Amino acid sequence: MKGDVPFDRDVVDRIVRENRVDFRSASIRDANRVVNAIEQELGVEFIRMEFGIPGLPANEIGIQAEVHALTREGIASQYAPFDGIARLKQAAATFVKKFLDLDVGPECCVPTVGNMQGGFLSQAVAGRMRKKKDTILYIDPGFSVNKSQTRFLGLKTDSIDFYETRGSKLIDRIQKRLKKGDIGGVMWNSPNNPTWIVFTDDELQEMGNLFNEYDVVAIEDVAYLCMDFRQDYSKPGEEPYPPTIARYADNAFVLISASKIFSYAGQRAAVTIISPKFIHKEYDDLREHFGSKRVLEAFVQGGMYPTTSSVPQGPQHALAAMFEAAGSGTLNFVEPLKEYGRRAALMRKAFKENGFQLVYDMDLEKPLADGFYFTVSYPGFSGGELLKELVYYGLSATTLEITGSTRLEGLRVCTSLTGEEKFEVLARRLKRFREDHPV
Amino acid sequence: MKGDVPFDRDVVDRIVRENRVDFRSASIRDANRVVNAIEQELGVEFIRMEFGIPGLPANEIGIQAEVHALTREGIASQYAPFDGIARLKQAAATFVKKFLDLDVGPECCVPTVGNMQGGFLSQAVAGRMRKKKDTILYIDPGFSVNKSQTRFLGLKTDSIDFYETRGSKLIDRIQKRLKKGDIGGVMWNSPNNPTWIVFTDDELQEMGNLFNEYDVVAIEDVAYLCMDFRQDYSKPGEEPYPPTIARYADNAFVLISASKIFSYAGQRAAVTIISPKFIHKEYDDLREHFGSKRVLEAFVQGGMYPTTSSVPQGPQHALAAMFEAAGSGTLNFVEPLKEYGRRAALMRKAFKENGFQLVYDMDLEKPLADGFYFTVSYPGFSGGELLKELVYYGLSATTLEITGSTRLEGLRVCTSLTGEEKFEVLARRLKRFREDHPV
Numbered sequence: 001m002k003g004d005v006p007f008d009r010d011v012v013d014r015i016v017r018e019n020r021v022d023f024r025s026a027s028i029r030d031a032n033r034v035v036n037a038i039e040q041e042l043g044v045e046f047i048r049m050e051f052g053i054p055g056l057p058a059n060e061i062g063i064q065a066e067v068h069a070l071t072r073e074g075i076a077s078q079y080a081p082f083d084g085i086a087r088l089k090q091a092a093a094t095f096v097k098k099f100l101d102l103d104v105g106p107e108c109c110v111p112t113v114g115n116m117q118g119g120f121l122s123q124a125v126a127g128r129m130r131k132k133k134d135t136i137l138y139i140d141p142g143f144s145v146n147k148s149q150t151r152f153l154g155l156k157t158d159s160i161d162f163y164e165t166r167g168s169k170l171i172d173r174i175q176k177r178l179k180k181g182d183i184g185g186v187m188w189n190s191p192n193n194p195t196w197i198v199f200t201d202d203e204l205q206e207m208g209n210l211f212n213e214y215d216v217v218a219i220e221d222v223a224y225l226c227m228d229f230r231q232d233y234s235k236p237g238e239e240p241y242p243p244t245i246a247r248y249a250d251n252a253f254v255l256i257s258a259s260k261i262f263s264y265a266g267q268r269a270a271v272t273i274i275s276p277k278f279i280h281k282e283y284d285d286l287r288e289h290f291g292s293k294r295v296l297e298a299f300v301q302g303g304m305y306p307t308t309s310s311v312p313q314g315p316q317h318a319l320a321a322m323f324e325a326a327g328s329g330t331l332n333f334v335e336p337l338k339e340y341g342r343r344a345a346l347m348r349k350a351f352k353e354n355g356f357q358l359v360y361d362m363d364l365e366k367p368l369a370d371g372f373y374f375t376v377s378y379p380g381f382s383g384g385e386l387l388k389e390l391v392y393y394g395l396s397a398t399t400l401e402i403t404g405s406t407r408l409e410g411l412r413v414c415t416s417l418t419g420e421e422k423f424e425v426l427a428r429r430l431k432r433f434r435e436d437h438p439v
Numbered sequence: 440m441k442g443d444v445p446f447d448r449d450v451v452d453r454i455v456r457e458n459r460v461d462f463r464s465a466s467i468r469d470a471n472r473v474v475n476a477i478e479q480e481l482g483v484e485f486i487r488m489e490f491g492i493p494g495l496p497a498n499e500i501g502i503q504a505e506v507h508a509l510t511r512e513g514i515a516s517q518y519a520p521f522d523g524i525a526r527l528k529q530a531a532a533t534f535v536k537k538f539l540d541l542d543v544g545p546e547c548c549v550p551t552v553g554n555m556q557g558g559f560l561s562q563a564v565a566g567r568m569r570k571k572k573d574t575i576l577y578i579d580p581g582f583s584v585n586k587s588q589t590r591f592l593g594l595k596t597d598s599i600d601f602y603e604t605r606g607s608k609l610i611d612r613i614q615k616r617l618k619k620g621d622i623g624g625v626m627w628n629s630p631n632n633p634t635w636i637v638f639t640d641d642e643l644q645e646m647g648n649l650f651n652e653y654d655v656v657a658i659e660d661v662a663y664l665c666m667d668f669r670q671d672y673s674k675p676g677e678e679p680y681p682p683t684i685a686r687y688a689d690n691a692f693v694l695i696s697a698s699k700i701f702s703y704a705g706q707r708a709a710v711t712i713i714s715p716k717f718i719h720k721e722y723d724d725l726r727e728h729f730g731s732k733r734v735l736e737a738f739v740q741g742g743m744y745p746t747t748s749s750v751p752q753g754p755q756h757a758l759a760a761m762f763e764a765a766g767s768g769t770l771n772f773v774e775p776l777k778e779y780g781r782r783a784a785l786m787r788k789a790f791k792e793n794g795f796q797l798v799y800d801m802d803l804e805k806p807l808a809d810g811f812y813f814t815v816s817y818p819g820f821s822g823g824e825l826l827k828e829l830v831y832y833g834l835s836a837t838t839l840e841i842t843g844s845t846r847l848e849g850l851r852v853c854t855s856l857t858g859e860e861k862f863e864v865l866a867r868r869l870k871r872f873r874e875d876h877p878v
Contacts, residue, residue, distance in 0.1 A: 063510060063515055070505055074496065077493045077495065078492065117746060145745055152728050264516065291587060314505065
């Protein structure tokens with residue numbers, strides 16, 4: 001890879017200034033932008049660890065299904081139904097039975113333009129169902145853009161960091177917060193971006209009990225479904241199944257996306273699973289913004305329709321075909337994803353050998369799984385300072401500060417783009433960083 | 440076509456009741472749903488005039504571009520930029536130069552998931568730029584779902600019906616309304632769904648002057664661009680050009696969609712053109728919901744990102760290829776669309792010969808163009824009554840009431856699905872209707 005480190009500090013500083021990037025608060029895309037600029041101007045290459053994008057090729061079954069739908073089925077001229085094409089709704093219901101052991105009908109499975117739209121509409125419904133419960137509580141750290149969604153929607157937010165408070169302590173903290181009575185929905189993602197912890201079945205059961213008791217909506221983003229490789233979740237219809245809140249909470253949105261599990265991020269294909277007990281419930285306050293008091297109609301006619309009218313037909317066929325192949329066992333979608341775990345193990349080793357520490361370093365009492373992300377810090381540095389310093393060494397990441405974490409010393413590292421050929425350079429650059437910054 | 444009219448009234452009434460449809464307020468999709476149910480149960484076929492969907496096959500250039508991008512360019516795994524792929528942004532800028540004679544840079548052209556998302560985000564920005572200007576004014580009749588968007592967004596709305604008030608009278612009415620000071624944006628579509636009038640260049644110039652004077656944002660939906668077939672708009676880079684507010688208003692969103700002009704509705708490919716003077720303007724009140732006070736960043740990072748993150752890659756390539764082919768003159772996209780005009784002329788004739796009247800029957804001093812929609816009434820009936828009665832005769836439409844029109848006697852008729860083979864049946868059914876309902 002091109003570029004001796006450290007790069008010329010003056011030039012890098014100038015480029016950072018010109019791009020008006022403050023590393024402490026820099027969004028993923030800001031970091032991405034300034035790193036692109038440095039690469040271009042200096043003619044160097046970074047180890048790109050800032051951007052959570054698939055590092056594997058898109059699933060071929062999806063591509064073939066889209067091509068077929070476009071060329072043979074005449075789908076391009078015809079609007080899809082707001083609530084999704086029948087094929088995808090059925091395939092999604094089968095998929096969640098086979099990989100989450102959930103019994104939901106096709107009517108509970110609503111395609112969305114990525115989990116982004118799923119999270120947007122789920123929060124909209126959860127935060128507007130009851131006027132007094134207009135706050136979304138995040139179990140953080142999490143995906144920063146979910147908070148841009150509440151900002152867009154004009155909802156309030158609060159946050160609980162699960163650092164040091166997992167298990168019953170976490171449940172206690174959540175309960176204490178729910179008691180105030182202003183929480184409409186609670187949102188998190190698991191396996192967790194950025195820490196890669198996984199909420200346990202016990203935790204989710206207790207959370208579900210709380211949500212039912214306090215009449216709160218669960219919003220669970222499972223963009224990285226089955227990517228806790230400590231377990232073998234690859235066999236359809238066989239135990240073990242990943243833990244999910246949908247087993248315990250009456251009112252739940254579960255967001256499943258093709259972006260990471262099928263490496264299909266570019267086509268924005270996802271499905272929101274709305275729990276069967278929830279879809280037909282009625283809340284008078286939904287009328288004001290959605291024109292209907294029923295949850296399903298609010299989500300679909302009141303939410304999907306006025307935002308994008310539907311999900312493009314081609315990506316719906318792609319996702320349906322991939323769900324079908326996974327559900328029937330023709331496609332083992334988990335196996336290729338293990339590459340991310342392999343990379344994570346090697347990368348974590350390189351970081352640790354060079355004086356870095358994991359910030360979120362345990363998963364309850366168990367060691368963390370290796371996966372798509374992990375979190376690091378370096379003695380004596382805040383997250384923003386560390387990121388700024390690493391940039392001179394051709395290493396990019398994002399701060400934990402933007403994820404809602406209280407651990408301001410931490411960075412999120414994404415493993416997806418660091419293929420085999422980059423390990424040596426990563427180790428060399430980290431070594432040089434350590435030499436220049438003795439602890 | 441199957442089915443002698445009138446159908447069995449008792450059976451139809453039961454199906455309508457079971458579907459809980461009130462014809463006066465029935466949405467397009469409600470009408471669609473109940474007509475489907477009647478067709479299925481009675482084994483009959485309707486002349487479908489309720490649904491504004493393309494009646495022509497999807498443009499083949501778009502399909503081929505998507506297939507190529509999916510199979511050869513590896514786009515499915517990679518997120519598109521929030522503000523669109525460079526190819527589409529450039530192609531859109533060229534297209535609006537060639538077909539609207541507008542000079543805008545690629546940065547002004549932001550792909551959206553259909554004009555639906557374009558209208559959603561444009562109204563969000565226009566209605567939230569200044570706290571006191573939180574009302575969207577519609578020049579009606581229009582596309583009913585735009586009002587569901589303001590409802591979702593929590594904005595206020597007002598409406599001016601251009602029936603009987605075109606030209607300077609219309610301008611006077613708009614000015615009177617703007618004087619109140621609470622209007623953030625003014626929205627309409629032209630050629631107009633449902634009446635097929637086209638605002639003239641003179642009207643738009645005066646509207647533009649008003650908008651600049653009162654600091655109001657124009658939102659112009661041109662989903663049916665170049666479909667006023669009284670003029671030949673088919674030649675790229677040659678006069679005449681369709682009238683557009685973008686020539687006159689400093690602050691404008693112009694919404695261009697592939698759905699109708701390229702018969703590509705299923706893939707939700709569209710572009711919002713933001714006027715060059717507008718994109719860099721700053722409004723402090725934008726921060727609250729969009730995190731940025733600049734218009735372009737509010738629309739893209741604050742609006743596109745948290746709603747769908749981007750437009751799926753494949754449809755972006757399709758739209759880019761179609762824009763490119765149209766702009767270079769390889770594709771005459773207007774010619775095949777004239778089929779809708781031909782159908783409209785024949786259908787209007789059949790309606791008129793059987794006692795129906797056009798509701799919106801003139802376009803200022805000129806006869807209406809023939810196109811995708813027209814409006815009808817029948818002596819002695821309200822719109823809801825007429826629609827209910829026509830259903831017995833195997834004829835479907837939607838009421839003008841849901842379009843914001845004050846002409847409650849009217850129906851919207853869509854020409855897109857009435858091919859040659861259906862004209863004779865249409866004429867026969869209308870004749871029977873007239874015989875049964877003598878004026």
